[in-house]
Amino acid sequence: MPEWLKDAVFYEIYPPSFRDENGDGIGDLNGITARLDYVRDLGCNALWLNPVFDSPFLDGGYDIRDYKKVAPRYGTEADLVRLFAEAHQRGIRVLLDLVPGHTSDTHAWFQASCRAEPNEYWGRYVWTDHPFAGIAGHPYISGMKERAGSYMLNFFASQPALNYGWLNRTEAWMSAVDAPEALATREAMKDVMRYWLDRGCDGFRVDMADSLVKNDDENKSATAAIWRDVRSMLDRDYPEAALVSEWSNPVQAINGGGFHMDFYLDHVGNGYNTLLRDYEAGGADRSYFRKDSGGDIRRFLDDYLPKYENTRSRGYISMFTCNHDTPRPARTLSADEMKLYFAFLMTMPGVPFVYYGDEIGMKYADVPTREGGYQRTGSRTPMQWDHSPNLGFSIARAEDLYLPVDTAPDAVTAADQEQDPESLLNTVRKWIAVRHGYADLQADASFAVLSAAGQEVFAYQRGKLVCVLNPSGTAKQLRAGQLKGKKLLSVTGKAELSEESVLLGPQSFALLG
Numbered sequence: 402m403p404e405w406l407k408d409a410v411f412y413e414i415y416p417p418s419f420r421d422e423n424g425d426g427i428g429d430l431n432g433i434t435a436r437l438d439y440v441r442d443l444g445c446n447a448l449w450l451n452p453v454f455d456s457p458f459l460d461g462g463y464d465i466r467d468y469k470k471v472a473p474r475y476g477t478e479a480d481l482v483r484l485f486a487e488a489h490q491r492g493i494r495v496l497l498d499l500v501p502g503h504t505s506d507t508h509a510w511f512q513a514s515c516r517a518e519p520n521e522y523w524g525r526y527v528w529t530d531h532p533f534a535g536i537a538g539h540p541y542i543s544g545m546k547e548r549a550g551s552y553m554l555n556f557f558a559s560q561p562a563l564n565y566g567w568l569n570r571t572e573a574w575m576s577a578v579d580a581p582e583a584l585a586t587r588e589a590m591k592d593v594m595r596y597w598l599d600r601g602c603d604g605f606r607v608d609m610a611d612s613l614v615k616n617d618d619e620n621k622s623a624t625a626a627i628w629r630d631v632r633s634m635l636d637r638d639y640p641e642a643a644l645v646s647e648w649s650n651p652v653q654a655i656n657g658g659g660f661h662m663d664f665y666l667d668h669v670g671n672g673y674n675t676l677l678r679d680y681e682a683g684g685a686d687r688s689y690f691r692k693d694s695g696g697d698i699r700r701f702l703d704d705y706l707p708k709y710e711n712t713r714s715r716g717y718i719s720m721f722t723c724n725h726d727t728p729r730p731a732r733t734l735s736a737d738e739m740k741l742y743f744a745f746l747m748t749m750p751g752v753p754f755v756y757y758g759d760e761i762g763m764k765y766a767d768v769p770t771r772e773g774g775y776q777r778t779g780s781r782t783p784m785q786w787d788h789s790p791n792l793g794f795s796i797a798r799a800e801d802l803y804l805p806v807d808t809a810p811d812a813v814t815a816a817d818q819e820q821d822p823e824s825l826l827n828t829v830r831k832w833i834a835v836r837h838g839y840a841d842l843q844a845d846a847s848f849a850v851l852s853a854a855g856q857e858v859f860a861y862q863r864g865k866l867v868c869v870l871n872p873s874g875t876a877k878q879l880r881a882g883q884l885k886g887k888k889l890l891s892v893t894g895k896a897e898l899s900e901e902s903v904l905l906g907p908q909s910f911a912l913l914g
């Protein structure tokens with residue numbers, strides 16, 4: 402387990418939308434490098450970059466044409482290597498996005514696999530042996546290629562599934578998980594990982610990590626075995642490299658697959674949604690962090706605690722603000738509500754992730770779809786730096802921008818919020834600094850619930866520290882023996898301590914120690 406994860410706070414960057422350094426309207430690697438001081442000053446010491454590889458961009462770059470080539474629109478391999486070096490100089494690690502489950506249908510491997518004559522890549526993707534037979538229960542395409550078969554999709558129609566084999570094989574054309582062609586796919590993906598690790602990257606966020614072996618069992622044990630094999634390569638050759646999975650089943654991903662971290666996603670299970678996004682279930686918004694929503698923290702804990710207890714000795718659950726697939730928190734939360742969420746995020750166990758722009762409360766924008774984003778596009782608009790043209794994102798003409806910038810007169814910017822000590826940005830900086838300041842707030846330090854009921858004070862212990870949170874609009878008190886002798890270490894809102902009780906003002910959070 403890489404030691405550095407204990408104190409890691411990640412910042413996710415969607416590359417086309419962060420900073421356009423060459424003025425062509427789309428963000429680039431040199432733009433990210435130029436803004437690394439901002440990331441460092443925020444307190445983030447690790448980055449996750451969405452895919453930066455050659456791609457036709459029918460799915461924001463998750464449709465890879467060449468795993469070992471930087472997309473020309475983002476720059477060159479030399480730019481990426483320089484980004485790694487500049488980040489490392491500032492104490493920032495960099496994770497790239499690994500997409501192991503599928504490629505673009507323009508990838509050379511896939512083109513070869515489509516030929517009528519068998520060749521080295523015939524078994525690289527999931528193909529049936531007959532063009533008139535489908536794949537029960539799975540999406541597939543037939544009749545488009547020379548090869549007499551149908552091929553399976555892993556996501557959009559342009560993303561054919563790579564072949565890691567089938568656990569439960571019901572057809573002759575299904576490869577076994579240890580068939581040579583399935584093993585060759587796995588080795589090809591390890592080769593991609595080594596390629597970038599050898600050039601200075603610090604690990605990977607793994608896309609759809611649970612999707613590799615088809616007809617896997619309910620524990621996804623055959624897929625997990627592949628990741629354990631990858632983990633042993635890392636332990637042996639790259640012990641400082643980190644892996645975070647898009648799996649959202651920490652027991653399977655961490656305990657089974659050996660991932661260091663697994664995301665606590667919004668679209669699998671409902672723990673995250675009960676905190677920030679209860680509106681997705683329909684009806685009244687009962688999100689816990691919405692002031693006076695009547696939300697109940699126990700709905701989150703019921704989901705989170707068993708997962709935490711089951712995995713805490715082996716890895717970390719990663720909570721986040723949102724990501725490039727999900728609505729930004731500002732869609733429904735006010736700045737004050739977000740401040741409390743950040744204080745909570747930075748004091749919970751596991752490794753937290755901040756999505757670019759959430760630290761200033763960027764809006765979920767109403768914009769047309771771009772590159773297969775659909776409703777996700779609203780969370781992918783350009784970073785809002787300052788009040789120079791295009792909010793400091795790019796000097797290109799507005800009509801040439803990757804996505805429109807927020808043109809509202811009150812659009813939030815990092816520069817404005819720098820000036821205001823009470824801004825969301827400065828509050829986020831404060832809580833990230835607090836996290837770095839106490840060993841008891843690190844990813845692996847102990848966590849125990851002290852008090853949890855509805856929107857009353859939620860109190861939890863981290864080592865010897867106590868965190869108390871009142872998201873509601875009315876002052877709330879908590880009395881507990883564990884508060885005795887404690888002092889206020891850091892506060893957002895208002896808190897008063899006396900003997901064995903704390904009085905928290907409306908919408909307040911305090912760290913006691």
Ligand code: NOJ
Pocket residue numbers: 460461463500556608609647725726
């Ligand atoms: C999850 C990624 O986060 C998403 O953006 C992408 O479209 C799918 N996986 C397919 O790769």
